[in-house]
Amino acid sequence: MIAVLTGGTGGAKFVDGLRQIVPPEELTLIVNTGDDLIWWGLYMSPDLDSIAYVLAGLLSKERGWGVKGDTFYCLQAMGDLGQPIWFHVGDRDLAVHLLRSKLMAEGKTLSEATKEIASRLGVTAKILPMTNSRVESRIGTPVGELSFEEYFVQRWYQDPVQSVHFAGAAEAQPAPGVVDAIMSANAILLAPSNPVTSIGPILAVPGIREALRETQAPVVAVSPIVGGAPVAGPAGILMAAQGLPVSIAGVAQAYRDFLDLLVVDTRDAAAAEKLRETGFHVQCARTVMKTAEDKAQLARAVVALISGASTAPASTD
């Protein structure tokens, strides 16, 4: 059994690789919900959706989010009605938001709604939201505090980041099954997701970070930073804003208290050598995923490395 902490487009790509080489029944996905938003009156959970879609074989590979081949007629009509349309919801995608919102309005938890949607999509892997509470990533900028989607999608991450916090995290609890999955897994993987706003919110839920420290299973992270820059998105900006070096060392630092092994790209071999000298376990692999084969190859490499990963923290400072 493998538990994966994931969020964002990098996470979805990594899971797309894993599903090619691990039986879905052996996968538990613990998913960031810090990007969740109310949009057009509906509850939207972009990272839960991406994971459900990728496991169902429905994710748009061109866009990295939403349903492949989707249309946007409702979005156009919402624009004609004077409603905001910067968050692009496709017509088929909308069905999942409608169903989730309906289930939650009926009193179901996000976990329960997630389970029902996954089942309806034919997904047999276990998808867990990090929490059933509302935890919202908030980005402080000169124009004010923004939700992650406002910062990332609406404003194209152009605003200087002054702060990041996870509103509601202190009062949140891990969703049912999350801590169990971490404690009972044979390995825990951290997808090459943004450490600040994709993995960060998960770690901010009290109990999850502690479980990662305590579990007997190896905790293996794949670096989203390659050659000193993020493969995609605002990870670099956000890491810098959090005082982390934008490098594999920064990733290692973000996870230092529970990480057993960091998998970095082959082009970071020199940086990996330096990082090893500070006491971290680091391995190299081809981590940039462009094709289906790239994804499978990375998943295969990471799974092969699991058995070699020590379960003792690589660094305890």
Add this chain to the structure above:
Amino acid sequence: MIAVLTGGTGGAKFVDGLRQIVPPEELTLIVNTGDDLIWWGLYMSPDLDSIAYVLAGLLSKERGWGVKGDTFYCLQAMGDLGQPIWFHVGDRDLAVHLLRSKLMAEGKTLSEATKEIASRLGVTAKILPMTNSRVESRIGTPVGELSFEEYFVQRWYQDPVQSVHFAGAAEAQPAPGVVDAIMSANAILLAPSNPVTSIGPILAVPGIREALRETQAPVVAVSPIVGGAPVAGPAGILMAAQGLPVSIAGVAQAYRDFLDLLVVDTRDAAAAEKLRETGFHVQCARTVMKTAEDKAQLARAVVALISGASTAPASTD
């Protein structure tokens, strides 16, 4: 100023004619909401939508409901998710349901949401729901009590009708502006809608029927029954179930306490003559609307007849 009581596809066609010959600012539409339903968790008001769409020039003429040229990708996806899809909601149509549901969730009344949607669609005629309360047409059948949409759309009006009632009507109040519109109009028209489940719910809201009796303006109805049968839909079945003859005489009877003039189709000239003998004012016109010109012609004929209509009730029994 003309006030029109309307519902269903016959009502939308009639309003499509009126908008061709009456300036929109001079039209107030008082619309049936007895067909309203919660669908996919959203509040849907089929008759309000049809009237808004027809006035905006967006109504599908092929279907008689929904948005012209609409697609149904979200509907297909909802079906794939195991959700009911017998009520056909198009992708563009969905935008109006989303906006209305959002506005109502924010505390707006149905009147206020209707006004905002009409304004967003560029409609300058005044569209009023009959009431802001929930009044639901309920059809008693051997398989149990059905909502109108269940009876009509889901089950193709195949079930024998044992009863019709309007749940919630006794406690309902006319929406703001409805009674005023009836009392201050120069004429009140009843569209060739189903008298039982399109006009009936409007008349069941306490105060509306009384206003129709009291207004000084002529009240003119167009018969939806032509040659002893409805032009379309279950009007005949429902009238029979309510003990009304399925004829122009049945329509006259449904409205007898406030009707000043009944406009019937030219092919009902003989029946019209008989009805006149019972004291009703009846005029003939071509009432079957297939083309845009048919609609305009009927509207023109009805408007021309208004001035000739007596404001005294034609029959007071």
